[in-house]
Amino acid sequence: MENMYDDIKQGEKGAWLSIITYIILSALKLTIGYFSNSEALSADGLNNATDIIASIAVLVGLRISRKPPDKDHRYGHYRAETVAALIASFIMFAVGIQVLYQAFTKFWVERIETPDMVAAWTAVFCAVIMYLVYQYNVRLARKINSHAMMAAAQDNRSDAFVSIGAFIGIVGSQFGLPWLDPITALIVGFIICKTAWDIFRDSTHALTDGFDDAELQTIKKTIREIPGVEKVIDVKARIHGNNKLVDVTIGVDHELNVSESHDITEHIENRMNELHNISHVHIHIEPIEVSSSPKNDKAEART
Structure with missing residues (x-):
């Protein structure tokens, strides 16, 4: 701040x-x-x-x-x-x-x-x-x-x-x-x-809370690539002066505990700040069932 x-x-x-x-x-x-x-x-x-x-x-x-x-x-x-x-x-x-x-x-x-x-x-x-x-x-x-x-x-x-x-x-x-x-x-x-x-x-x-759609899709792509994020359910953004405020809803493995889910949100916040200079990200987590595969392996989600 x-x-x-x-x-x-x-x-x-x-x-x-x-x-x-x-x-x-x-x-x-x-x-x-x-x-x-x-x-x-x-x-x-x-x-x-x-x-x-x-x-x-x-x-x-x-x-x-x-x-x-x-x-x-x-x-x-x-x-x-x-x-x-x-x-x-x-x-x-x-x-x-x-x-x-x-x-x-x-x-x-x-x-x-x-x-x-x-x-x-x-x-x-x-x-x-x-x-x-x-x-x-x-x-x-x-x-x-x-x-x-x-x-x-x-x-x-x-x-x-x-x-x-x-x-x-x-x-x-x-x-x-x-x-x-x-x-x-x-x-x-x-x-x-x-x-x-x-x-x-x-x-x-x-x-009027307008935001460039191409930039929004880039932000969505960054979030989707975060380990542990199984699905980007929704993402919104708006301009607030010289700041960008992002609201995102993600789906994570329903077997993850609260601490593991919180680690994913911190990873998202860090990547948003590093790649897009966005310091305010509000993240809502939804538990979802995921298929068993190397990509969705629970161990990978915890990294």
């Missing part, structure tokens, strides 16, 4: 990194976008400004998830980080709609000013910074198995791509295509909405 809390605490470092980076880059993009007449860079800066709020939501969710179990939350508060990711998706979607609206209205302006090249180089610089932040956060998310941090990392990556798109639009406008800048802003808006949808889909899937 202590290791789980330590992992979540590490995730907070990634959230703080995103917050600080977004504050600096959003101020830079909005300022240069305004003075250089770049709609794409301004849209990108607005996106980063609201990403600050989304990153704060992730940070708060991680902080809450570190709270120990209490009488109302026997499983702990780990799902708070999934809720934070869901909130972040709503914020990102609202920003995407706003960016789309502003870019669309730009086409009704009689004269679209060509942005300065300083906006293009600013976009490239910001793209490099955000991609580095993405690399850090995605490694951290995989290490601590955090959905909230993975959502933050996906947001970082989309921001890097958005800045590259802004660069392309700004450069294109230098060649007599000023309308390419608001076109790029539209693409930026769609990318923001797509990222928000992906995070929303993953978060709601986890909150």
Whole structure:
């Protein structure tokens, strides 16, 4: 349990990194976008400004998830980080709609000013910074198995791509295509909405106890191979923050005593932790009659 809390605490470092980076880059993009007449860079800066709020939501969710179990939350508060990711998706979607609206209205302006090249180089610089932040956060998310941090990392990556798109639009406008800048802003808006949808889909899937069937079959295969397990009667799993909770019903030789059956459950728990990084496994044992064969030999079941 202590290791789980330590992992979540590490995730907070990634959230703080995103917050600080977004504050600096959003101020830079909005300022240069305004003075250089770049709609794409301004849209990108607005996106980063609201990403600050989304990153704060992730940070708060991680902080809450570190709270120990209490009488109302026997499983702990780990799902708070999934809720934070869901909130972040709503914020990102609202920003995407706003960016789309502003870019669309730009086409009704009689004269679209060509942005300065300083906006293009600013976009490239910001793209490099955000991609580095993405690399850090995605490694951290995989290490601590955090959905909230993975959502933050996906947001970082989309921001890097958005800045590259802004660069392309700004450069294109230098060649007599000023309308390419608001076109790029539209693409930026769609990318923001797509990222928000992906995070929303993953978060709601986890909150409604969804679990990848292929991974569940792999878990079932691991349990079936444990010595003494004669049959896997049922297996279920769900996501709880950065944890995976597994409920399994197994059939064992009805001639085994309580101590021998308990040894099998400990073996299952150890293998789940070693192979799948699952520390919480609830195991129910059903006694069944088995045919007499070398595979089902009672001596083997006791190993």
